[in-house]
Amino acid sequence: MAEKSIWQRIGTIDYRLIYLIVALLTAIPLWSPIGTPVTVGPNVKSYADQISDFEPGTVILCSFSGYMTMLPDVEPIYLATWKLLFERDCKIMVLNSHVDSPAVIKEEFEKIKPLENYGKEYGVDYMIFPYQPLPTATEIAFTENIRSVFEQDFYGTPLDDLPMMATIQSANDIDWYFSSDASWGNQRYTIPFGVKQLCWGTGTGLLPFVPPYYDPVIGPCYGYVGGASQGGELEKYTGLLGEGAKINDAKNLGLVGLFLFVIFGNIAYFGEKYAGGD
């Protein structure tokens, strides 16, 4: 059996070594944060600035699709956004669009404590819709008449008994829509009703698709934050520090391990191709 060349040996390193190195590099900053530098992008600044400029009484619909397994990627964004929103005098409606979302939103509001920390009362300043799958036809019905889809809120209270809902009947009464899909928000809320959009979500689900819709001046998406990295940027820009910075540290260092193996793979490939078997 022929002996392996150096290039072949580099190219066939045990893949489990990758996992071990990435795991160790990821764990270090979680134990003790190292404070990798964070540069805040214009889209994140625009996202936070738009929220800061919300007029009193602004009506907001948050499409909340938080689910358990994706929380590490988006929770920093959600928590910072809730804090920013509760600092303003807005009317916030939360639309649970994933089956896990009600449990997630309850946990997040328990962390935020809107009444104790911001003086925001349920039903007066914010409310939560129950989970409801919203395929196209249902969401169109919702935008035209909220009560045709939801007669009650998450806690079973009729919408008409919630003071903040007295003046909110349809998407015509909504000023801003927080969306995890800019195209969908554009189709359902911006084009038919002129609702402005801010986008939030996972890095993989949002970031590759939102830029064509993003324009901080003319919209339809006026700002966006996607993934834990940008969540860390949002925390830094707004000063609402949380887990985002730590997650960024861990992600950045962990990726160094992955890069090393991408480099090894390329060295092995090109070495074998151009330098031959020696």
Add this chain to the structure above:
Amino acid sequence: MADVLFAVIQVCMVFAVWSYLYKENLASRIATTIVISISTVFYFMSNMIRVWDVAVIPLTKGRFSMIIPIVLGLLLYTRISKTYSWLSAYSYSIQLGLGTGATLTTLIASSITGLISSTVLKPFQAETTLEQASGIILLIGTILSLTYWIFTKEATGWFGWAVKIGRLFLMASIGMLYAEDVLWAQSIFVGAWQIVIRDFLKNIVLGMG
């Protein structure tokens, strides 16, 4: 006490799932089976409760129109039978027809004409030179990427170069998609590590929480 138990179970589950990375074993199979079965029951029950609340209860209170969505939903389960599976086509066709009709009303303006006009106008609406340059590159990249999908002309001469450069733009965008996927996976991995380090080691074992 419940917190400690919960943290221990979480850590055991995390390590059981991670052990699969070394090689498949009994612990990883048990952990994945537990997760899948709990998720299935949770999603099934959550959706069942919602159907009960929005369709069955109103039906019992006299909203007889609710019989239509209930029947259409039940028809989907005829897929189980080879003889009656054709009945599910009614449910699918209604759902697809409604979805397509409703989507097309705004899809063209949003995702076709809207994106074309924003791509074309971007270089002219940019405020800074850098944004202008970015807009021009985006416009050229879009046009060249489109040439990749023209199969009625042989890719030779200037057209061949356009296709090659267009392919680079496509590869760059696919590379970005892949990179975002890696970052997302890394976030989830960090989340699992947080369970081990923050919730278990720091809070429970060392009492640093």
